[in-house]
Amino acid sequence: MKSMISKLKSHGWGYLFLLPALLIMVLFNFYPIIWSFIVSFNKTKAIEIKQAGLFDIPGKFVALDNYMQVLKNDLFIKSIGNTAYFAIIFIPLTLILSLLLAVYINKKFRGVNFFRTVLFIPYIISVISSSLIFLALFNSESGFINAVLKQFNIDGPNWLSNEWLAMPVIAIMSIWRRVGYFMLMYLAGLQNIPTSLYEVAEIDGATPFQRFRYIVVPLLSNITIVIFVLLLRDVLTVFQEVYVMTGGGPGNSTVTVPFLIYNEAFNYLRYGTAAAMSYILFMITVVVVIFQNKFTKKKHSTR
Amino acid sequence: MKKIVSILLVCMLALTAFAGCTSEEPEKVKETTEEKATNTDKGEEKAEQEAKEPTEIRFQIVWDVNSGRGQNIQTVVDTFNESQNDVTVSLITGTSDDKQLITSLLSDDVPEVIQMGVKNTKTIGAEGLLKELNDFEDTYKDIFYPELIEFFKYDGALYGAPWIGHTIELVYNEDLLKEAGLERAPETWDEVMEYSQIIEEKTDATGLGIAGMQHNDAIWMSTPIIMSYGGKFIDVVDGKEVMAINTPEGIKGLEMYQAFASMYPGAAEKNGGNVMEDFRNQKIAMEFQGPWGVTDIWKNGNPFVVGATLMPAGPAGRFVDGGPYALSIPATLEGEKYDAALTFMNYLQDTTAQEMIMNGEYDENTDAYYPYRVPMRKDMANSKYFQENPQFLVYVKGLEFVIDSFPTPGFNQVANEVITVELNKLASGATTPEEAAKVIEEKGNEILRAFYGD
Numbered sequence: 001m002k003s004m005i006s007k008l009k010s011h012g013w014g015y016l017f018l019l020p021a022l023l024i025m026v027l028f029n030f031y032p033i034i035w036s037f038i039v040s041f042n043k044t045k046a047i048e049i050k051q052a053g054l055f056d057i058p059g060k061f062v063a064l065d066n067y068m069q070v071l072k073n074d075l076f077i078k079s080i081g082n083t084a085y086f087a088i089i090f091i092p093l094t095l096i097l098s099l100l101l102a103v104y105i106n107k108k109f110r111g112v113n114f115f116r117t118v119l120f121i122p123y124i125i126s127v128i129s130s131s132l133i134f135l136a137l138f139n140s141e142s143g144f145i146n147a148v149l150k151q152f153n154i155d156g157p158n159w160l161s162n163e164w165l166a167m168p169v170i171a172i173m174s175i176w177r178r179v180g181y182f183m184l185m186y187l188a189g190l191q192n193i194p195t196s197l198y199e200v201a202e203i204d205g206a207t208p209f210q211r212f213r214y215i216v217v218p219l220l221s222n223i224t225i226v227i228f229v230l231l232l233r234d235v236l237t238v239f240q241e242v243y244v245m246t247g248g249g250p251g252n253s254t255v256t257v258p259f260l261i262y263n264e265a266f267n268y269l270r271y272g273t274a275a276a277m278s279y280i281l282f283m284i285t286v287v288v289v290i291f292q293n294k295f296t297k298k299k300h301s302t303r
Numbered sequence: 304m305k306k307i308v309s310i311l312l313v314c315m316l317a318l319t320a321f322a323g324c325t326s327e328e329p330e331k332v333k334e335t336t337e338e339k340a341t342n343t344d345k346g347e348e349k350a351e352q353e354a355k356e357p358t359e360i361r362f363q364i365v366w367d368v369n370s371g372r373g374q375n376i377q378t379v380v381d382t383f384n385e386s387q388n389d390v391t392v393s394l395i396t397g398t399s400d401d402k403q404l405i406t407s408l409l410s411d412d413v414p415e416v417i418q419m420g421v422k423n424t425k426t427i428g429a430e431g432l433l434k435e436l437n438d439f440e441d442t443y444k445d446i447f448y449p450e451l452i453e454f455f456k457y458d459g460a461l462y463g464a465p466w467i468g469h470t471i472e473l474v475y476n477e478d479l480l481k482e483a484g485l486e487r488a489p490e491t492w493d494e495v496m497e498y499s500q501i502i503e504e505k506t507d508a509t510g511l512g513i514a515g516m517q518h519n520d521a522i523w524m525s526t527p528i529i530m531s532y533g534g535k536f537i538d539v540v541d542g543k544e545v546m547a548i549n550t551p552e553g554i555k556g557l558e559m560y561q562a563f564a565s566m567y568p569g570a571a572e573k574n575g576g577n578v579m580e581d582f583r584n585q586k587i588a589m590e591f592q593g594p595w596g597v598t599d600i601w602k603n604g605n606p607f608v609v610g611a612t613l614m615p616a617g618p619a620g621r622f623v624d625g626g627p628y629a630l631s632i633p634a635t636l637e638g639e640k641y642d643a644a645l646t647f648m649n650y651l652q653d654t655t656a657q658e659m660i661m662n663g664e665y666d667e668n669t670d671a672y673y674p675y676r677v678p679m680r681k682d683m684a685n686s687k688y689f690q691e692n693p694q695f696l697v698y699v700k701g702l703e704f705v706i707d708s709f710p711t712p713g714f715n716q717v718a719n720e721v722i723t724v725e726l727n728k729l730a731s732g733a734t735t736p737e738e739a740a741k742v743i744e745e746k747g748n749e750i751l752r753a754f755y756g757d
Contacts, residue, residue, distance in 0.1 A: 046432055
C-alpha cells in the first residue's frame with residue numbers, strides 16, 4: 001500500500017495525464033461490453049433502451065433464453081460454417097501470398113519501390129470501394145473476369161450467384177486488400193535475417209527452395225504468428241464485404257456471424273439475441289486463441 | 304435646474320395632447336369604453352402574434368433534398384411555409400434504411416416529421432419509437448383507401464399517416480406486343496403465360512421478366528401471383544402469426560412463379576434493377592414496376608411505346624403490391640412542436656400538396672419533369688395532372704387491390720432468411736414448389752416462434 005502511495009506521489013502527473021484516455025476507454029469500450037453482456041440475458045425493446053438511464057438495465061430478464069434461441073438457430077450454425085469456409089480460403093492464401101511477394105520484392109531490381117507501392121495500395125482503399133470494384137469485376141455478364149474467360153472459349157459462371165463460388169470471391173477480395181500490408185510485415189522480417197545465413201547455406205549447396213524452407217520460414221515464424229492472429233481477427237469480423245457484395249446470399253451461403261449479428265440487431269431489432277450471438281462469437285474466439293497459443297507454444301518448445 | 308426640467312415635462316405633455324387631438328380619426332374619437340377595450344385586446348393579440356416566432360420543425364424525407372425528388376418536395380414545403388406564419392418547416396435529407404432511422408429516433412435530436420416506408424413504420428412503431436395516431440384513423444379512412452391505413456398499423460395501433468407512394472402494376476412494351484400480334488395488354492396470369500410464349504416465338508425478346516435473386520424484390524414480385532391463386536405466405540391464427548404457404552393454393556402460386564422464372568433467362572440472378580434494365584433494353588416485353596417504370600422509358604428517349612395496366616388477376620382475384628410512404632412523428636414529441644407537426648402533415652395530405660407531387664422530379668439530362676410516386680388520396684382522378692396524363696391513373700386505381708408484401712415485423716426475418724432463399728431455388732429450378740412450400744412453412748414457423756418468444 002505504501003509503495004502504491006509513493007508511486008502515485010512520484011508519478012502523480014503521469015497518471016493524471018492518463019486519466020482522460022482511461023475514462024474514454026471505460027466509457028466507450030468497457031461500459032458497452034458490460035452493458036451488452038447484461039442485455040444478452042434480457043428481452044429488450046428499442047424504446048426501453050432510449051428511456052433507460054446510464055446505469056439502468058433495459059428490458060425483461062429472460063435468463064439463458066436468448067442463448068438457447070441462438071444455439072437452436074440453424075442459420076447461426078450455418079453462419080459459423082460459412083465463416084470457417086471463408087477462413088480456410090482466406091488465412092492460408094493470405095499468409096502464403098504475403099510471404100512469397102515479400103521474398104520477391106526483397107530482391108533488388110528496377111522498379112521494386114513501384115511494386116511495393118502498387119501492392120500496398122489496396123490496403124488503403126475502403127472496403128466498400130473494394131467490394132464495388134470486385135462486384136464489377138465478377139459480374140457474370142459485363143465483368144472483366146468472364147470477359148477474359150471468354151477469350152479462352154470458357155463461359156464464366158455467375159460468381160456471386162453461386163452458392164459455392166460467392167464466398168471464395170469475397171475471400172479473394174479480402175486477400176487482395178490485405179496482402180500488401182502483410183507483405184510489408186514479412187519484408188521487415190526478411191530484412192532482419194543476416195545475409196551470412198544465406199551465404200553459408202549456398203556454400204553448403206542448398207537450393208533456393210531449401211534456403212526458403214530452412215531459413216526464411218523458421219526465422220519468420222514469429223511474424224507469421226502475429227499475422228495469423230490479425231487474420232483471425234479479420235475472419236471473425238468479416239461484415240462489410242458480405243453486406244455490399246452478396247447481402248448474405250445466395251441461399252444464405254455468405255452469411256457470416258457478424259453479418260447475422262448485424263441483421264439480428266438492426267433489421268429485426270432483437271437486441272438480446274444479437275448480444276447473445278456476440279458473446280457466443282466471443283467464446284468461440286477465446287477457444288480458437290487458446291488452441292492457437294497452445295499450438296504455438298508447443299511448436300516453440302519442440303524447436 | 305428643477306425649473307427647466309419641469310418646463311420641459313409640461314411642454315412634452317402639451318405636445319402629446321396636441322398630437323393626440325390632431326392625428327385621431329373622427330370614428331376613433333367616438334369609441335365607447337367597451338370598443339376601446341376590445342380594440343386594445345385585438346391589438347395586443349396582433350402584437351403578440353407578430354412577436355411570436357413561428358414554430359420550427361424539420362421534415363425528413365427518404366431522398367436527398369438536392370435530388371430531383373427532394374427538389375419536388377421542397378416546392379411543396381415552400382408553398383406551405385408561404386401559406387402561413389405559425390409553422391416553418393425545413394426539409395432535411397434522410398434515409399429509408401431502418402437501421403439509420405432507429406439510431407436517429409434513439410437520439411435526442413430527432414426530426415419532427417419523418418417519411419417512412421411500410422416496413423419501417425410497423426417495425427419501428429412496434430418498438431414504441433413512434434407516436435400513435437389512432438385518433439386520426441377515421442379521418443384518414445375518409446380520404447384514403449381503408450386497406451392503406453392497415454399498412455401502417457401494428458397490433459391495433461396506427462403509427463403513420465398515409466402520404467404518397469406507389470403500386471406495382473404490369474408495365475409493357477406496346478411495340479413488342481404489337482410485333483407479336485397482340486393488340487391489348489394481358490389481364491390474367493394465364494394470358495401472361497400465353498403472351499410470353501407468343502412473344503418468345505415471334506420476337507427476339509422474352510415475355511415477363513421476374514426477379515429470382517435472394518433479395519426483397521423476389522418477395523414483392525411473387526406475392527401478388529401467389530395470392531391471386533389463393534395462397535399466402537403468412538396468416539394469423541388465434542392471434543399468432545403462422546406460415547400459410549403450404550396449401551394447394553400456395554403451391555399453385557409457387558408453381559406459377561417458377562413457370563414465369565423459367566421463361567426468363569437468368570431469372571435466379573436478377574433483381575428488380577436488372578429486370579428494369581432488361582425491359583429498357585427490350586430483352587423482355589413485360590415487367591412489374593411502379594410509376595418509375597414508365598418514366599424510366601421516357602427518360603431514356605422513348606425507345607418504344609410503354610404502357611401500364613393493372614396487375615393481372617388469378618382465380619382468387621387481383622392483388623397489387625403497394626409501397627406507400629407514411630408520415631410519422633417520434634414518440635417523444637410533445638407540445639407546440641407536436642401541434643406543428645400535425646398541421647404540416649394535414650397540409651401534405653391535402654389535395655393541392657398531393658397533386659404537386661405529380662409534377663415530378665427534374666431530370667437535367669432531358670430537361671423535363673418525371674413523376675416518381677403517386678398521391679395516396681382516392682379522390683385524385685379528377686385533378687389536373689391525371690386529366691392530362693391518364694396513364695398514371697392505373698397506379699392510383701391499384702390502391703383498390705393493394706396488399707402489403709411485408710405484413711408484420713416477424714415476417715421480415717422469415718422473408719430474408721427463408722422465403723427469398725427458396726424463391727431463388729425455385730427460379731433456378733433447384734427445388735420444387737412442394738418442397739419450397741414445406742421448407743418455408745417449417746423454417747418460417749421456427750423463426751416466428753423465436754421472434755415473438757413463443
